[in-house]
Amino acid sequence: MSIPRLKPYLSLFAAVLLFGQVVNAQAEALPDFTTLVEQASPAVVNISTTQKLPDRKVADSQMPDLEGLPPAFRDFFRNMPRQPGSPNSPRGDRQRQTQSLGSGFIISDDGYVLTNNHVIEDADEIVVRLSDRSELKAKLVGTDPRTDVAVLKIEGKNLPTVKLGDSDKLKVGEWVLAIGSPFGFDHSVTKGIVSAKGRTLPNDTYVPFIQTDVAINPGNSGGPLFNMNGEVVGINSQIFTRSGGFMGLSFAIPIDVAMDVANQLKKDGKVSRGWLGVVIQEVNKDLAESFGLDKPAGALVAQVMEDGPAAKGGVQVGDVILSMNGQPIDMSADLPHLVGSLKEGTKANLEVIREGKRKTLTVTVGALPDEDPELGDNPKAGAERSSNRLGVSVADLTADQKKTLDLKGGVLIKDIQDGPAAMIGLQPGDVITHLNNQAIGSAKEFTDVAQGLPKNRSVSMRVLRQGRASFITFKLNE
Template identity: 75%
Template sequence: MFNLKSYLTAVATVLLLGQTLSARADLPDFTPLVEEASPAVVNISTRQKLPDRMSANAQGMPDLDGLPPMFREFFERGMPQAPRNPGGRQREAQSLGSGFIISPDGYVMTNNHVVAGADEIIVRLSDRSELKAKLIGADARTDVALLKVEGKNLPTVKLGKSEPLKVGEWVLAIGSPFGFDHSVTAGIVSAKGRNLPNESYVPFIQTDVAINPGNSGGPLFNLKGEVVGINSQIFTRSGGFMGLSFAIPIDVALSVSDQLKTEGKVSRGWLGVVIQEVNKDLAESFGLEKPAGALVAQVLEDGPAAKGGLQVGDVILSLDGKPIIMSGDLPHLVGALKPGATATLEVVREGAHKDLKVTIGNLPDDDDDVAGPGATQGAERSSNRLGISVAELTGEQRQALDIKGGVMIKDVQDGPAALIGLRPGDVITHLNNQAIDSAKTFTQIAKDLPKNRSVSMRVLRQGRASFITFKLAE
């Protein structure tokens, strides 16, 4: 006897099963990609010889416990853990990361922070054989390093392009998180062209691929099995993965590695301006339809921008037709140009649109020189305890910031200032609860800072003021 209820239940079950199978069929199968690409992904370990008593505190480094947890990965990523060696006179610091082979004769790409300061670099292949690597060159500004191992017919990755990547596209990472070789994680592209603190020349790819310490330097693949990025950083509050990972676009990395291989250094375009973000109020005051572009806060004397007619108060809307949405877009575009090239800048000046032709300069190797002649007049370098140099503010700058005193950071070296996130362009108005009225005053207060006690500093960054604290060790 026909049972209508049973029939309908069976039909519903079949339809539900079909929908489930269809949904699963829509998910990518990463198996072929992993099988093909894994042999070219390597584990990188380094050794660095240290004096017996050398430690972060012995070098005047501040206590990281006072930092917001979300920034610890950025600061600790390149700080190797040194094993205890009470009886010996020399210790070894070790670090661990990932990399990938880009040519059959043994060129390997990784992050600069994975191999920085290493006395010995060991590359371990997928068959667990180990090869000593030579550092061909490294670029701290993009965090890219190129290594070379001796070998023939080595497995290689397929190199793709990062520009065609789309937000929402599937990507996959292979690396050695916490030393677990050839771990595979997958996710999607969350955003492109991200700007990160102290990373002016890299338009990062943001993903939700699980990245942890040890993944640094490893490849990010698209579904075609092509490398589209180098996994470099994470944003974290806990010290581990929290859904925000950042990769260096392979287009940027290949440009850097090619220059390192052929010239031994990296040349970048330079405009010679200090810029800031355009918010809603600034957009209205400059007659813009919406907050976009890069506001020129300072034009460096005798720099490319000054020679090209750029003025303080100009808002740069595009470079060679490429729009400047956020101010951080400008350094990416300028840095990618070859020195000597001519670029067209679309600017808004006093409500009117203008096109300016500018000959791009060569970014100086020394960050002190980036400010250009005249911009560092009155600059004084603090003691190495803070690791920064500062300069007097001009009357125009003080008026723009609506402050009576303060100094601008011109250069940040390795040390406490770098570890608490200070960067060139920041303005310090108070140090250790004392007002700063000149570079000379700042230097004197910095020299007399107490040890092993919290010290406050008031910092202006893009018009926003905040107090931060840090400690100086013995």
């Protein structure tokens, strides 16, 4: 065979060789999780709970939830035998048992275990199953529903433990790995990357969640999230789902937050957090324009609690908090995370924008109340109506209404006609306290300010609905 005839075969051989080199290079670039799993798995545990409910309550009560699992699966994992009472007991005293499954991990060799609050909530009995399949009854040390963290204690010595990492050092795009018991399958391993950091979820104000695309399913809750050094950087806590299963959005509690909570629970049995006493909201593009800001940033103060730390420190409704102790507030959700980490009595310097000017306020942080303070009921109707170009009829607040809502001024919406007010969602019973950055003291003031509103520019309005305040924006195009 002549050399020219070999050329096509040599080219093909070279292409195959090059492809093999590319495949090998890609294989070498992928992480190897085997050593990490071998070292970390012994400290990961399965947690099962038992809760007893009277028959008469079972029909009306929601069973311990497996994170939105469809009913067919939920029934599969729950055992609910009837527990008859004494021969003389009425039928209503009979009991049923419900069981739930979750995960956890051992943080000290003498038996302290971290998991989620919702895994063990309302449990009458908690059982921890170790990697060698031995089962131990656990004592509940303490829980913190606000962060969804719980601390358990099992009896043991020289137990395997996890290594704790630093969640602040996590980077978006970094490989992470979860070990847990999804659907009861112990020590299942899934991997992915960090999708985002500092996520705030509804009703979870005090947790800057780590978002990942690690496959997390019912039963994974409470289990550890590892970095590539084999260190725990989070507690797998929640999933976003429309089907009851994994959809690529998983959320973990940063281990720094969890350990701060755990240490307080072990020491004091409860968790203390800093508190400013304000209601805040996000600053969007329109609000930024209406308040004279260069770009959307900060936390807009929509409400200030009477005699709260913020009120005593001079914070006012309409202030936009840009930083606290030098740490920037890019999103409004950043503020609760920072304040919550402070202890009662700590001095906090707040940089705010007020009427277009920067100010620095010093506030003494208070202690977060056990229950969120009520801000008053919805006011009742009163006084006379006043129509205006917004298509809304308003009335002066009565003295009792002002006292109930802790207001010095404001107007009550009596009726909504067709117009801008209806388009932005105002409702009868709402209270308007500010319009176009001006405090409203009466129906006449409201009408006067409304008549002078600019056209084709974002205008802000502060509205109180059922005791909760927020700023909204709109534009007049006529």
